[in-house]
Amino acid sequence: MKYINGGITSPQGFKAAGVACGIRKKGKKDLALVYSEVPAQAAAVYTLNKFQAAPLQITKEHLQDGIAQAIVVNSGIANACMGEQGLKAAKEMAQITAEALQIKAEDVVVASTGVIGIPLPMDLISNGIKEASGALSFNGGTDAAEAIRTTDTTTKEVACQLEIAGKTVTIGAMAKGSGMIHPNMATMLGFITTDASIESKCLQKVLQRATDATFNMISVDGDTSTNDMVVILANGLADNPTITTESEYLKDFEAAIVEVCTILARMIAQDGEGATKLIEVEVAGAKSLEDARKGAKAICASNLVKAAIFGEDANWGRIVTALGYSGAEVDPHNVDVYIGDLLVAQKGTGLAFDEDRAKQILKEKEVKLKVDLNLGEARAKAWGCDLTYDYVKINADYRS
Template sequence: MDVIFNEGGVTAPKGFLAAGVHCGIKKHKKDLAVIYSEVLATAAGVFTTNKVKAAPVRITMENLSDGKAQAIVVNSGNANACTGERGLKDARKMAELVAQKLGLNPHDVVVASTGVIGVSMPMDKVRQGIEQCCKSISVYGGADAATAIMTTDTFKKEMAVKLEIGGKTVTIGGMTKGSGMIHPNMATMLCFITTDANIEAKALKKALKDATAKSFNMISVDGDTSTNDMAVVLANGLAENQLITCGTEDYELFYKGFETVCIELAKMMARDGEGATKFIEVQVKNAPDEISAVKAARAVTRSNLVKTAIFGEDANWGRIICAVGYSGIDFNPDLVDIYISSRAGEMILAENGMGLNFSEDKAKAILSEKDIKVIVDLKQGDGCATAWGCDLSYDYVKINGSYRT
């Protein structure tokens, strides 16, 4: 089965419309978006593990409790987090305003926010933005919606794929934002995925959970987890394929496409890390088991010492094996091989836990590329995992030192 990359994002699947506008939450850039399904959709979500959950996260968790949704409203520039009862009231009002304009039940509206914590929502501006969006939603509005949810992102993040299931063409589209405060278990992100697949709620929830584990929970920029993270998927069934259920061949076909979308969106976020100059892929192979491989890969991508070494184009492999060492897995350090690679070539830095007499010039040439791969071979089993991240540069401090201004 081929997964074919398709143009567009959340409006690529049948029956989805979107819009993104500037309503004044931010000074100049687009800051509010609405995504709408022409019919009630099966829905699922995963949310931040932070104990402090923003008002929109709490409202959306309530609204998705029945596994149904028909619209999403999301703003950037204000997180509506740590805003007390007023914040909850404002989040509910956002759902109500969208419902009124589109003729929906407020319970069927997902609410999301991202931006500065601890500031009340400017609801007069939000009201105007929702009115604008609901008037202008169209099949051409996906790119504007993807732009409107950006905060410190430097580019919009959207994509879509199509595949054939049971003789019907199924499309999956998505958009996400995320650049800083990125860390596994949910990364700091907002992600919205749409599909015209006809799929049962149980299967959709499983697909989101499993794909999140392989994608959004395998990226790290700076080790912080926010108050507003969520990934939500809506499936409206307009592809008219036979109902997809767990444990079937059709489910495996759907999941392959769904996971592809999630992984590609996750990699876009890692590539766009705040102040990043390099994209890092860490592959751990031959670990004792998959869980160990995941822990080791995550440890390397979140190590500030590894990140800064790669920023400085320094082949300091000791920082890599050190990160694996504190990852909490059981392994034999005397068996570990470490490689680096990029478009400039590949080379081994350490073998059987000891450094080799490698060419520093060649290593620097490899690390001078924008896309860097680190390979850690534990040689103790068949577990493998891949994680993604970025380097840590001077600009990260500059960006976050003046985030509110």
């Protein structure tokens, strides 16, 4: 696998556009459209929040047959908690998109992100979709990535290629997410495209496993949103032998998808609202992958750990405290804790360590924490960011 410059339109047959339709202030792009020239196999995973927004409900209906050809996304308004009005608006977004692209409404994925409890201005949305459909381009990926942002400080794009049976397969992706980020997805949207040929059911399994290892392992602030969704479209234009659950090519393809999702997950964590540092937590030596993930997520999500990282305080007691309530199987007398490469606790007991060295590690833009449970072979990583004064400022006036 190799990385290439690009994003959502890097695979063959995908076009995109991003326009300003007037939802967000100051002429910011706020409507994105992604289109495959041919119908694509499709899969998706969704937030576990019980208040699922209308776009998710409509998208679930549309993807029951595992086929999609377009994705329409607006930012600024979430279209969540709007009852029948919200469902009607989401359906209209799909219908308007379908008419503009001359495809079936059932083949349109709908997504929204922004403020909850506000009706969508469908006149602006309609005009935006029509404008975006006319602006679709093989070079429009970055505009689309820009249009799905809310409090993000930067666009999040990635693309890579790998060889499958002598054919070049390309994967492209974009995501948004900065706040309301917590495992079991976050206030994030992720869209992945590929020209690989792969069965829909196999694609669903690949996406679910990749999400579990990446997007479900990030935390900014402990809140899980109403609108989170990750969608993948595979249009088959690479003309590789179709990948199935029994395929010899599945392992390499899945590894590439996991790597793409990992990069996006790290981008989201690093761009956490008000964040100054990316935190990577690794739990090793666990009896099971589930235990490793529980431990890593609990440490990464701890506000006390995040605040200590912001304050550059090597307070390892907060790390083991979070581990202790994580639900993972732990022997407190067997746990080693590292800040960077500095061992600060061994067998559950604090060591005399170089505080100045610890301070230097915690000054870095990326801080790595490692906990070894010394119980087994399983390991997992989670990603998050420090908790800063600016996080409160951003969220204190989010609607203004």
